[in-house]
Amino acid sequence: MKKILVVDDEENIRNLITLYLQKSGFEVIQAADGEEALALFEKEKPHLIVLDLMLPYIDGITIAKRIRNYSNVPILMLTARAEENDRIKGLELGADDYVVKPFSPREVVARVKSLLRRSYPDEQIIKVKDIKIYPKEMRVTKNGKEIAFTVKEFKLLMLLSAHPGKVFSREQIMDAIYTDYDEVVFDRTIDAYIKNIRKKLGDNPKNPEYIESVYGAGYRFKGDKNK
Amino acid sequence: MKKILVVDDEENIRNLITLYLQKSGFEVIQAADGEEALALFEKEKPHLIVLDLMLPYIDGITIAKRIRNYSNVPILMLTARAEENDRIKGLELGADDYVVKPFSPREVVARVKSLLRRSYPDEQIIKVKDIKIYPKEMRVTKNGKEIAFTVKEFKLLMLLSAHPGKVFSREQIMDAIYTDYDEVVFDRTIDAYIKNIRKKLGDNPKNPEYIESVYGAGYRFKGDKNK
DNA sequence: TTCAAATATCACATTTCTATCACATTTTTT
DNA sequence: AAAAAATGTGATAGAAATGTGATATTTGAA
Known part of the structure; x- marks a missing residue:
């Protein structure tokens, strides 16, 4: 099954998303900040990343860019307000998507599934x-x-x-x-x-x-x- | 090219790792104990440190902590057993990684590369x-x-x-x-x-x-x- | 085990780049 | 202005990298 990395500094949100994703049959790993996320990404090679853009130390956009340096893994970004979209657009938003807060866990799961479908068509031809x-x-x-x-x-x-x-x-x-x-x-x-x-x-x-x-x-x- | 400091008291291991790193195109400097490592670090400013945690006089964790006082250079730690992980976690394991003995030189090289990639992201256009x-x-x-x-x-x-x-x-x-x-x-x-x-x-x-x-x-x- | 396919290496032909030189030109110094 | 020093540049020998057919070695299936 697909492995998903959830990155959020708020433990409650992280756990909530994790719970719903697991209920949908995904394997989930968590990171609380950017450094941890990068480390886990390299080590675990998840199929998708759910990434909060509001992170301590290094912000989410920076993390996304760094990952883009050596991977095309799809990223679902969690963003606080619509205004952030400008910055998101700075990324190559090819294989990515975003959800604006406040969001329901169900919506996140739906987006994850959609993104995965898009990124890994039955066979990623x-x-x-x-x-x-x-x-x-x-x-x-x-x-x-x-x-x-x-x-x-x-x-x-x-x-x-x-x-x-x-x-x-x-x-x-x-x-x-x-x-x-x-x-x-x-x-x-x-x-x-x-x-x-x-x-x-x-x-x-x-x-x-x-x-x-x-x-x-x-x-x-x-x-x-x-x- | 990137400069790497290898710290290990066992000459054989030190040389083995050095050899493989050099073969991969890195510049390598060596230290046999903690004091030497700290001195060399200040002097040579390596991009990464491969640090054995089992060192005479001052142990590796202490060295790592001292270096962390004034630098965020990535450190790849060589640790004897999995049990040590607790102590490693005491460190902020942000930009770092570790390898458990016994390890192959190739694995060390692979980890070094991965860490470097993470720590020094590709230059921008x-x-x-x-x-x-x-x-x-x-x-x-x-x-x-x-x-x-x-x-x-x-x-x-x-x-x-x-x-x-x-x-x-x-x-x-x-x-x-x-x-x-x-x-x-x-x-x-x-x-x-x-x-x-x-x-x-x-x-x-x-x-x-x-x-x-x-x-x-x-x-x-x-x-x-x-x- | 045996054999065929896959993998890894080798040797040599070919291509491309590197480093240097020699001489022309420009800039600074005297 | 002349001399000295530094830079511009076309040409080129030799070094280095790549292309490739042939061959050795390993692997895996029967």
Whole structure:
């Protein structure tokens, strides 16, 4: 089942939301402030975050931005007044939503469900150009035609395609692909995987349609976050 | 690159962790006991501390608390058993994390990276005049049109543009661009990079729009810090 | 165990970048 | 104004990074 991180400094509100979410079958973890939230997020990797924007020490918007630096997890923001919307809009409000106080726990649960549905469609299919990636089924199609990928190739493709535009170093890629801590792999192995993936996608390194090489830095899935 | 202080009285463990961290591109300094750690911390100002809690003379928790008196540097604690967690919780575990022994060096490296990511969030997009710099994507656009930069050029442009108005000496620039320490580079190499960057940005040294030369001092990105 | 698929490495070709030089030009100093 | 010092810049050798087919090694299923 989906795991949800609830961040609110008021214990009563936190518990209330937690209770209702649990009743709906979610696994819930809690954080009382921003630092704790960031720590728990990294450790537990929840599927969604319910985030109060009024927090002590570090405010909620800042937390949201920091998380956005390395994750696209959907965030449901709890905001005190409508005026805050301007600041919320400063965020890339793609995968997010917000609820204005005072709210009923039921409303929060409803929004959570809606957000989850939106963010994790039965399979969170990644579509780029003419290829589609089906995470749950570990399948990739190009123009509707299936292409067979191995586990490692698939993970690598997932990583890059989920963050178009972002440059990943070989080391970052290794960290993401190899779950085992002690596994030490030669740098260039990544290149070999890239080669295989490109071959399967029919991509040409000289003029890539999907995966670009960034000399001296790593690889990057083609695409622009700033458009 | 990030500097990490490793504190452990056992030389073998210290060296093992150091080795793995260095392999991941970190600069590492070592301390064998608490006194040394505190001294080195003040002197070297590391970005993160890997701290064994079992230390001779002064124990690790005490060290951590002392450091917390005047710094929020993230600390990764190495703890012997789970029971110690109670004492760790006595600390404000905000920006910190811990690993329970026995641990693999890889796990330590992974935690270090995670902590650093949390503690030093990615730089924001830099916008100056008609150019935008995207650190994560290693991309530069001018009027929305992408311009290809090499790693060195990119780093140099990042450095200058992040501090408009500030003059950087060639030496300062070299320190920022070259991670490897024994790399000694000829002064004038910087000039050559400046030349390349200017060319790509369409900048004219005689009447620069972006990078000014400061005779006898270095280079400066045009602009004012106070606005 | 055996075998095939997946994974990891290697070696060599190719591409791209780096660092430097030499000479021109500009700025400062004398 | 001449000399000295600093900067601008095109060219380039060599270093470094990447592309890739072939090969070794591991894994997992039968």
